[in-house]
Amino acid sequence: xxxxxxxxxDLKMHFPVKSGFFSRTKxxxxxxxxxxxxxxxxETLGLVGESGCGKSTLGRCISRLYQPTAGEILFKDANLAGxxxxxxxxYRQNIQMIFQDPMESLNARHTVGEILEEPFLIHGIGxxxxxxxxxxxxxxxxxxxxxxxxxxxxxxxxxxxxxxGIARAIALKPELIICDEPVSALDVSIQSQILNLLMELQxxxxxxxxxIAHDLAVVKHISDRVAIMYLGKIVEQASSNEIYHxxxxxxxxxxxxxxxxxxxxxxxxxxxLKGDVPxxxxxPPGCAFHTRCPKASESCQRDVPxxxxxxxxxxxxxxxxxxx
Amino acid sequence: xxxxxxxVSGLTTEFQTDEGLVRAVDGVSFDIPxxGTLGIVGESGCGKSVTALSIMGLLPRPNGNIQSxxxxxxxxxxxxxxxxxxxxxxxxxxxxxxxxxxxxxxxVHTIGRQLTEVxxxxxxxxxxxxxxxxxxxxxxxxxxxxxLRMTEYPHQLSGGMRQRVVIAIALxxxxxxxxxxEPTTALDVTIQAQILDLISSLQKDFxxxxxxxxxxxxxxxxxxxxxxxxxxxxxxxxxxxxxIFDRPKHPYTQxxxxxxxxxxxxxxxxxxIIPGMVPSLHDLPVGCRFANRCQHRAAECDxxxxxxxxxxxxxxxxxxxxxxx
Numbered sequence: 306x307x308x309x310x311x312x313x314x315d316l317k318m319h320f321p322v323k324s325g326f327f328s329r330t331k332x333x334x335x336x337x338x339x340x341x342x343x344x345x346x347x348e349t350l351g352l353v354g355e356s357g358c359g360k361s362t363l364g365r366c367i368s369r370l371y372q373p374t375a376g377e378i379l380f381k382d383a384n385l386a387g388x389x390x391x392x393x394x395x396y397r398q399n400i401q402m403i404f405q406d407p408m409e410s411l412n413a414r415h416t417v418g419e420i421l422e423e424p425f426l427i428h429g430i431g432x433x434x435x436x437x438x439x440x441x442x443x444x445x446x447x448x449x450x451x452x453x454x455x456x457x458x459x460x461x462x463x464x465x466x467x468x469x470g471i472a473r474a475i476a477l478k479p480e481l482i483i484c485d486e487p488v489s490a491l492d493v494s495i496q497s498q499i500l501n502l503l504m505e506l507q508x509x510x511x512x513x514x515x516x517i518a519h520d521l522a523v524v525k526h527i528s529d530r531v532a533i534m535y536l537g538k539i540v541e542q543a544s545s546n547e548i549y550h551x552x553x554x555x556x557x558x559x560x561x562x563x564x565x566x567x568x569x570x571x572x573x574x575x576x577x578l579k580g581d582v583p584x585x586x587x588x589p590p591g592c593a594f595h596t597r598c599p600k601a602s603e604s605c606q607r608d609v610p611x612x613x614x615x616x617x618x619x620x621x622x623x624x625x626x627x628x629x
Numbered sequence: 630x631x632x633x634x635x636x637v638s639g640l641t642t643e644f645q646t647d648e649g650l651v652r653a654v655d656g657v658s659f660d661i662p663x664x665g666t667l668g669i670v671g672e673s674g675c676g677k678s679v680t681a682l683s684i685m686g687l688l689p690r691p692n693g694n695i696q697s698x699x700x701x702x703x704x705x706x707x708x709x710x711x712x713x714x715x716x717x718x719x720x721x722x723x724x725x726x727x728x729x730x731x732x733x734x735x736x737v738h739t740i741g742r743q744l745t746e747v748x749x750x751x752x753x754x755x756x757x758x759x760x761x762x763x764x765x766x767x768x769x770x771x772x773x774x775x776x777l778r779m780t781e782y783p784h785q786l787s788g789g790m791r792q793r794v795v796i797a798i799a800l801x802x803x804x805x806x807x808x809x810x811e812p813t814t815a816l817d818v819t820i821q822a823q824i825l826d827l828i829s830s831l832q833k834d835f836x837x838x839x840x841x842x843x844x845x846x847x848x849x850x851x852x853x854x855x856x857x858x859x860x861x862x863x864x865x866x867x868x869x870x871x872x873i874f875d876r877p878k879h880p881y882t883q884x885x886x887x888x889x890x891x892x893x894x895x896x897x898x899x900x901x902i903i904p905g906m907v908p909s910l911h912d913l914p915v916g917c918r919f920a921n922r923c924q925h926r927a928a929e930c931d932x933x934x935x936x937x938x939x940x941x942x943x944x945x946x947x948x949x950x951x952x953x954x
Contacts, residue, residue: 349897355817356788462906492672492907493844497888497900504897519818526890527897545896563822565847567889569870573851577826578819581787 309343310513311367311481316340316376316386318359318366322586334586336362337373338537341612346480347507349514351528351545353521353560355582359537360517364483367515368400369393380481398428398477405486407466411458417444417469418454424476443472447502464495468502475506481513488523500527521564525549533557536585536593539612543619551628553621555600558629592624600625633660633701634838635684635806640698642676642683645691651910653679655862656698661838661855663805668841668853668870674907675859677842681808684840685725686715702806721751724799728811730791734783740767740794741779744801751802766797770827789820796827803835810842825852846889850874855943858882861907861918864937868944878946880923880954917948925950 318337321330336359344350354360366373369385378385385396404410411420421440425431431439441451447468458466467487474482484503488496504527506512518524524531525545532542533556541554552558559576566573578597583589589596595605602625610622642654654676661667669677682688683695686707700707702723707715727733735743744763748754754762760779767775770793783791792812799807809828813821829852832839841852849856849870856873858866858881866879877883887901905922914920916931923930930949937947948954 355819464906493846493885494672494888494903495906497890497902498904500890501899501902504899521818522890522892525892525896526894526900529896549892560818561892563818564892565821565825565845565851567846567850567874567886567891569850569874571850575822575826577822581789581820582817 310346310348310381311515312343312377312379313363313367314341314377314379316363316366316378317374318362318371319374332586335537335588336585337366338585338588340376340534340537340539342532342539342542344481344513344515346513347511348530349507349516349528351524351531352515352517352534353519353524353531354534355519357582357585358534359585360534361485363534364402364485364515364517368402368483369396370402398424399479400481400483401474401477401479403467403470403474403482403484403487406490407463407470408458410470411466411473413458416455416457417449417461420458420469421454421472421476424473428477430477439476443476446475446506447472462495463491464498467491467499471499471502471506475510475512478510479512481515483515483517485517486519487516489518489520496523503527521549521561533560536583536588538593538622540594540623541619541621542612543616547616547619551616551619553615553619553626553628554623555598555625556594557621559599592622594623631662634663634665634703636660636699636701637680637684638699638701640680640683640700641696642679642688642693643696644693648911652696652913653693653862653910654683657857657859657862657864658698659855659857659864659867661806661840664832664836664838665855666832666839666841666853667855667857668843668849669857669859670843670846670849671859672844672907674861674910676862677859678810680859681725681810681840681842684808685719685723686710686712687719687725717751720747720799720804721802722804723806723808724802724804725808725810726792726795726799726812728814730788730795730815731783733795734791736783739780739782740786743794744779744798747798747801762801763797766801767794769831770794770797770800771823772797788816789823792816792820792824793827796824796831800831800835800837804837806838806840807832808840808842811844812841813848814843814845821848828852846874846886858885861913862910863918863947865919865947866945868940872941872944876940876944878940878944878951878954879919879948880925880950881919883954884922925954 320334322332322334324331352360365371373386418440421443422436425436440454444453449468488499516527528545531545531548532539535556541557559578562576580597591607592605592610595601610624612620612622615621615626638658640657644651657680671677684700695708745759748759748762764775772778772793813824853870856870857864860881866882884903903922915933917935920926920930937945939945
């Protein structure tokens with residue numbers, strides 16, 4: 306087995322919650338609370354969870370938009386977690402991001418050509434002529450006409466803007482791209498175009514993806530392995546097929562049963578969860594899921610379950626983990 | 630034949646914009662029997678929400694106008710009805726649930742006030758009775774400690790709880806028709822399941838009809854009996870939920886069903902796609918509006934005068950070539 310491209314060890318991101326006159330830290334938001342994961346070259350790891358589970362924060366820690374509170378981010382054996390901005394610079398071009406809303410992540414006052422040229426300028430790559438060539442090659446790669454370079458983001462539709470976002474992300478030939486809900490703002494017929502493009506680019510450039518999304522059907526389709534997150538922790542992880550056919554964790558089971566199936570003959574047997582996700586500022590003691598779990602017993606309120614192997618290449622954190 | 634509760638025929642709604650007149654809804658027709666569920670599915674800009682606003686009489690004036698068509702509700706044409714009459718129907722006999730509960734609720738009024746306001750307008754209950762009605766309704770939509778929640782403000786509730794409050798407001802007068810416009814799009818999957826479950830059990834209890842507007846074909850398949858597929862302001866296909874999912878005839882419906890990732894798919898295979906994108910409403914072709922993205926396009930598809938064809942009783946399609954597909 307080859308060495309992983311990225312390895313995250315016991316990563317924690319605790320945001321201070323400030324209030325009052327002197328902005329004293331009153332509490333801490335345990336957004337990411339002890340996450341381990343690894344991604345191999347050319348592989349897609351899907352990261353699924355509901356809003357507020359910490360999946361976007363985790364992505365932003367790995368791309369070092371946030372400075373994590375604790376833990377290690379090993380990228381090709383270098384630990385990015387404690388690095389300064391200057392030390393990070395050579396690694397920045399290797400880890401790129403694609404965001405949910407391309408209208409907000411593209412500078413509205415720059416032409417598409419300027420947006421795509423910027424990464425080359427920052428890293429001092431090429432001269433004016435080679436940069437222009439690179440830009441037109443990028444546009445071609447993501448399926449946009451060459452004349453797009455002189456136009457502004459608002460002149461494009463949502464799907465085309467996401468193509469611009471993707472072109473910017475692949476400009477410097479990164480090895481890892483953090484995709485944070487890249488298709489959730491798009492219409493159904495456009496969504497499949499973008500998913501196909503991401504899969505083609507992965508093959509062509511041997512890209513690794515951390516694919517963050519809440520739509521399980523989309524994540525299953527694009528991922529090799531899937532990790533399920535709940536309140537700052539990974540609760541289950543397995544190959545894409547395995548996790549959908551044999552989920553062990555009660556949270557994964559209910560999450561999968563909750564997806565509306567586009568087939569009127571399918572009769573859903575739903576595991577309806579009670580209540581809402583608790584606040585990450587005061588996560589419940591013991592297993593964080595026990596407040597909503599249909600299987601919870603007394604020990605779940607006390608003992609924190611650890612991730613253990615439940616089947617080959619399949620881990621879950623539950624005292625009562627069992628196949629459905 | 631049951632008399633339909635609501636019968637929309639030839640509905641055409643236009644908006645005055647800076648770039649000229651835009652026809653957002655163009656000749657839409659459908660009807661709903663009492664207690665029935667109709668789904669309207671389509672992508673952004675297809676006119677599904679404007680159709681709902683037209684029925685509710687909530688088009689932004691003076692820019693939005695119903696240009697032609699009828700909306701017959703229990704034998705009364707709502708297009709011709711005056712504002713006073715519409716206000717008596719709205720929130721009482723026909724109600725609406727919106728996508729984003731935070732914008733649908735008034736942030737400076739308590740939950741209790743927003744619920745009792747509806748009761749006060751439409752019934753002659755005393756203030757004490759209004760409060761009792763409101764508490765009972767909150768209980769019915771599954772809100773714990775309803776008396777306490779009555780005194781709270783929208784920001785103190787979670788997204789799922791807020792949507793329950795919006796549903797409680799919509800249903801407090803036991804309407805005959807509920808229009809739900811993307812009621813679960815802003816919610817998480819597990820909360821979406823709770824809300825869909827709640828809506829369908831309330832629908833059964835109250836015997837009300839429902840129009841479910843969504844882009845999610847999964848939600849349509851689970852909740853609806855009849856389905857209307859819209860594209861660029863027009864109905865392109867219409868039929869029972871089984872007609873649409875088992876025997877789709879329009880190339881757009883077929884493409885949409887094929888292009889969504891399914892849990893039964895083998896991972897990492899290329900998805901079927903619909904190439905290109907929806908034409909701008911400012912610049913619509915005279916012929917079939919889907920032609921530029923259709924793989925079955927023929928020369929005659931670009932001619933004007935495309936009409937709706939009947940496939941079987943209750944199943945219709947707006948396509949010249951459907952027999953050959």
